[in-house]
Amino acid sequence: MEVGPVSTDEGSGAVLSGDRTERGATGSPRIGSGLDYVPPRSWMPSEGDGMRADPMVDDGNRRPRGRRGPLSGIRVADFCWMGVGSVATRMLADFGAEVIKIENRARLDTPRRLPIYKDDPRSYGAEDPNPDPNKGGLFNNYCRNKLGVTINMRSPQGRELVEKLIGKSSVVTENFAPGVMERWGLTYERVQELSPEAIYAHMSGFGQTGPYSSYRSYGPIVQAVSGLTFISGLPDREPSGWGFSYMDNQAAYYNSAALLMAIMQRNATGKGAQIDVSAVEAGISLLGPDLLDVAVNSRPTRRPGFPPGNRLEYPRAAPHGVYPCAGEDRWVAIAVFDDTDWERLVDIMGGPAWTSDPRFGSQQNRFDNQDVLDAHLSEWTRSREPHEVMHLLQRGGVCAGAVQDARDLNEVDPQVAHYDLFFELDHPVIGPARFEGNPIRFSRIEQDNWRSAPLLGEDNSYVFTEILGLSDDEVRELAAVGAI
Amino acid sequence: MNETDGRDATPYTGLVVVELADDLAGEQAGKQLAELGADVIKVETPEGSRSRRTGPFAKDVVGVDTSLTFWTYNAGKRSVILDGSDSGRAALRALIAKADVLLATLRPSELAEAGLDYQQLLETHPRLIVLSVTPFGLEGPWADYRTSDLVGLAAGGPLMSCGYDDHSIPPIRPGGNQGYQTAASFAHCGLLLALIERQQTGVGQLVDVSMHCSLAVSGELANPYWFYPKVLVQRQTSRHAQPEMTQPALFRCADDRWIYFALILAEQKPWEALVEWMDSLGLAVDLTDAEYSNLTHRQQNFHHVQDLIEVFFLLMDSAAAYHEGQRRGLPIGPVQAPEDLFDDPHLAARNFFAPVSGDEGVTALVPTSPFRFSSFDVPSPRRAPRLGEDTAEILADLGEAQHRGIPG
Numbered sequence: 041m042e043v044g045p046v047s048t049d050e051g052s053g054a055v056l057s058g059d060r061t062e063r064g065a066t067g068s069p070r071i072g073s074g075l076d077y078v079p080p081r082s083w084m085p086s087e088g089d090g091m092r093a094d095p096m097v098d099d100g101n102r103r104p105r106g107r108r109g110p111l112s113g114i115r116v117a118d119f120c121w122m123g124v125g126s127v128a129t130r131m132l133a134d135f136g137a138e139v140i141k142i143e144n145r146a147r148l149d150t151p152r153r154l155p156i157y158k159d160d161p162r163s164y165g166a167e168d169p170n171p172d173p174n175k176g177g178l179f180n181n182y183c184r185n186k187l188g189v190t191i192n193m194r195s196p197q198g199r200e201l202v203e204k205l206i207g208k209s210s211v212v213t214e215n216f217a218p219g220v221m222e223r224w225g226l227t228y229e230r231v232q233e234l235s236p237e238a239i240y241a242h243m244s245g246f247g248q249t250g251p252y253s254s255y256r257s258y259g260p261i262v263q264a265v266s267g268l269t270f271i272s273g274l275p276d277r278e279p280s281g282w283g284f285s286y287m288d289n290q291a292a293y294y295n296s297a298a299l300l301m302a303i304m305q306r307n308a309t310g311k312g313a314q315i316d317v318s319a320v321e322a323g324i325s326l327l328g329p330d331l332l333d334v335a336v337n338s339r340p341t342r343r344p345g346f347p348p349g350n351r352l353e354y355p356r357a358a359p360h361g362v363y364p365c366a367g368e369d370r371w372v373a374i375a376v377f378d379d380t381d382w383e384r385l386v387d388i389m390g391g392p393a394w395t396s397d398p399r400f401g402s403q404q405n406r407f408d409n410q411d412v413l414d415a416h417l418s419e420w421t422r423s424r425e426p427h428e429v430m431h432l433l434q435r436g437g438v439c440a441g442a443v444q445d446a447r448d449l450n451e452v453d454p455q456v457a458h459y460d461l462f463f464e465l466d467h468p469v470i471g472p473a474r475f476e477g478n479p480i481r482f483s484r485i486e487q488d489n490w491r492s493a494p495l496l497g498e499d500n501s502y503v504f505t506e507i508l509g510l511s512d513d514e515v516r517e518l519a520a521v522g523a524i
Numbered sequence: 525m526n527e528t529d530g531r532d533a534t535p536y537t538g539l540v541v542v543e544l545a546d547d548l549a550g551e552q553a554g555k556q557l558a559e560l561g562a563d564v565i566k567v568e569t570p571e572g573s574r575s576r577r578t579g580p581f582a583k584d585v586v587g588v589d590t591s592l593t594f595w596t597y598n599a600g601k602r603s604v605i606l607d608g609s610d611s612g613r614a615a616l617r618a619l620i621a622k623a624d625v626l627l628a629t630l631r632p633s634e635l636a637e638a639g640l641d642y643q644q645l646l647e648t649h650p651r652l653i654v655l656s657v658t659p660f661g662l663e664g665p666w667a668d669y670r671t672s673d674l675v676g677l678a679a680g681g682p683l684m685s686c687g688y689d690d691h692s693i694p695p696i697r698p699g700g701n702q703g704y705q706t707a708a709s710f711a712h713c714g715l716l717l718a719l720i721e722r723q724q725t726g727v728g729q730l731v732d733v734s735m736h737c738s739l740a741v742s743g744e745l746a747n748p749y750w751f752y753p754k755v756l757v758q759r760q761t762s763r764h765a766q767p768e769m770t771q772p773a774l775f776r777c778a779d780d781r782w783i784y785f786a787l788i789l790a791e792q793k794p795w796e797a798l799v800e801w802m803d804s805l806g807l808a809v810d811l812t813d814a815e816y817s818n819l820t821h822r823q824q825n826f827h828h829v830q831d832l833i834e835v836f837f838l839l840m841d842s843a844a845a846y847h848e849g850q851r852r853g854l855p856i857g858p859v860q861a862p863e864d865l866f867d868d869p870h871l872a873a874r875n876f877f878a879p880v881s882g883d884e885g886v887t888a889l890v891p892t893s894p895f896r897f898s899s900f901d902v903p904s905p906r907r908a909p910r911l912g913e914d915t916a917e918i919l920a921d922l923g924e925a926q927h928r929g930i931p932g
Contacts, residue, residue, distance in 0.1 A: 110721040161753035252870040261857035271699030281686030281762030284744035293709035300716035314898035321894040328700040335888040362694035373678035405772035441679030446750035458664035477739030480714035
């Protein structure tokens with residue numbers, strides 16, 4: 041394989057030469073630290089290897105093109121599905137990696153099936169028995185910027201094809217139950233034979249080892265097992281827990297970070313790695329000081345008054361809560377941490393008589409008398425809109441936020457709009473749609489949005505012929521025997 | 525600082541991070557780097573960071589070195605005290621000159637107050653990566669608004685999905701500072717992208733992470749339900765917010781603990797596994813009748829089914845429900861409290877907890893980093909620094925560096 045530059049983009053070339061001068065001026069690079077410039081490596085595909093380095097423009101024809109971003113040149117054989125895996129590899133796809141999602145026609149990815157359809161409101165459970173796999177909005181949101189192929193891993197030809205694809209990739213990702221990849225013969229050793237410097241990432245609920253490694257999980261199970269559900273709710277009743285799969289997102293972000301760390305390290309050392317991230321362990325690491333209070337002070341969380349709901353014991357904030365506003369199910373969050381905050385709040389409210397009650401005379405007193413304090417404050421917020429309270433308080437230096445729903449984020453929130461957080465791409469079946477973008481703004485990198493999510497098997501021909509070098513006849517034969 | 529035991533260095537070995545963080549998002553981002561081997565220098569005022577004054581405290585001894593909040597989010601860092609004096613500011617500039625990363629949580633107004641200008645810093649130090657983690661981002665109409673974990677979760681959207689079936693109860697904040705944690709996760713990924721970019725170009729950059737935007741893209745179904753069918757989801761006790769109310773998924777067990785189990789009626793295999801399990805204990809009642817193999821019949825008799833499942837779980841302990849359910853292929857999870865985790869045989873087999881010694885004669889088990897790589901060992905957990913513990917050492921290093929001509 042010819043070793044070429046990461047990108048033939050002119051701007052990038054100019055930066056490269058600038059960099060060398062810079063480094064000359066600022067002293068010697070730290071050898072092998074992984075923190076300095078590294079030359080292009082053999083696993084970075086060059087032109088003629090199926091990756092086209094140009095054109096950069098989206099010509100509207102959905103054909104895969106060369107990608108921009110720090111991860112351009114990295115090809116990922118992506119077996120991920122469901123939430124965690126798809127969100128984890130989305131970060132790679134957004135920033136230039138060629139993520140090739142490998143799907144099974146006989147077992148559709150759940151986000152393809154979930155009935156989140158344009159102009160067709162249905163509940164989560166109201167699935168079609170035979171859904172159109174290309175209509176699912178959640179799949180579109182999770183898999184934009186990825187390529188999609190279908191391979192039947194039950195067929196010998198399918199498994200052979202996957203091995204060819206891994207041979208042309210430098211990252212392999214999966215979030216099946218532990219053992220599934222190995223049953224297909226795809227052990228780390230085999231993957232290294234196919235792609236010597238490969239990074240092989242396993243994402244699972246409980247990790248690849250240990251007595252419960254085969255246990256089934258998804259977001260709510262991970263949250264329950266790790267303690268995140270228990271510490272969430274009003275005291276002395278069932279937990280309110282989480283209204284979404286928080287740990288699908290967080291485990292995904294942890295897996296994205298793990299992949300990026302391995303890529304950074306490989307850039308420096310030339311060595312790949314196998315990665316094992318357990319969502320339950322990520323969840324436990326997110327518990328915070330409650331866990332340390334147990335470990336250090338032997339203070340159990342199964343105690344009266346815990347969890348504290350919206351109140352905050354550390355530090356002793358008061359008022360601290362979610363207060364009713366005008367309108368149905370509309371709320372505002374307010375957090376007062378000290379005397380200065382309180383004096384500002386009293387001022388903003390116009391100094392009503394109840395605020396001079398000695399029960400509210402100090403932070404400790406306010407903390408001790410929250411029931412009556414909250415009742416008074418609720419009376420003040422009740423006649424106002426959530427955003428009105430938020431702005432009144434924030435402009436007066438008090439911490440407050442409207443409890444925003446998705447409509448607020450999409451249609452009201454000027455901060456989200458300023459950051460162009462939600463972007464739009466067209467889709468052949470769904471039409472134009474919005475997507476959740478990246479909340480990070482870089483001065484030198486941009487998210488590279490080149491295409492909405494792949495139709496089922498959309499890139500079979502491109503990947504199997506142009507990347508793997510099969511002939512059109514061979515691809516037709518694979519289709520005929522049910523291998524793709 | 526960065527000992528390794530024969531295997532490769534960690535990805536962050538040699539990475540120098542100067543941390544100017546006074547909220548938990550920034551502190552957690554720095555902690556993740558320190559945990560994996562970076563040299564994170566936490567710059568503090570003489571009073572110490574806000575989290576040092578936040579309880580709970582080790583052995584309930586209140587002090588700047590005993591806060592468990594501080595310990596949680598600052599393990600493995602070094603602490604240097606720098607004040608706002610000319611010499612303090614000069615030392616900060618000198619520290620930044622030596623650093624790979626400046627991690628800061630200052631809002632635009634606070635930046636101006638501190639006399640910091642990121643553009644200028646990047647021009648002076650082209651390899652520097654400025655990792656800014658702020659409540660709303662460095663730009664935009666809300667950039668100077670304040671936040672907290674509750675307020676961040678509220679404005680960012682996730683809070684609206686969390687709470688109880690009873691909507692006279694307001695949305696309830698989930699525990700553990702997860703608003704800040706969400707921003708920290710994006711900060712970690714953003715920094716890595718900038719570091720990889722720098723490997724290729726030698727040039728650093730500004731990475732502007734907004735906690736608000738991080739949360740606004742982390743609500744799972746809420747945005748897609750608005751993007752596509754344009755409906756809002758409604759919060760439901762301990763289960764997914766959805767356009768319509770669904771059946772409860774928490775079941776109380778004989779030991780007065782809860783398990784989570786969401787029965788999806790449309791899935792045949794779990795249904796059969798559940799009925800077989802209930803039948804094995806003589807508790808299936810009429811669910812073994814042939815007509816229940818039909819989805820429509822199950823849906824029509826849904827309340828009856830739910831009642832029987834409630835009774836079934838009430839008659840067994842949560843541990844039995846968990847392990848026997850999982851053995852039968854059903855995704856069931858016990859609602860574990862933090863204190864339950866230290867006895868978990870699975871976590872023990874994976875050596876997930878490790879002892880760390882802190883002040884007040886404390887040795888406690890703490891979670892190790894959740895990242896496992898074949899290419900390097902995750903360093904053993906280290907304690908958080910005492911206030912200013914490393915001031916002398918860090919300033920001495922600086923003196924030497926200045927002597928060697930590194931510009932201040």
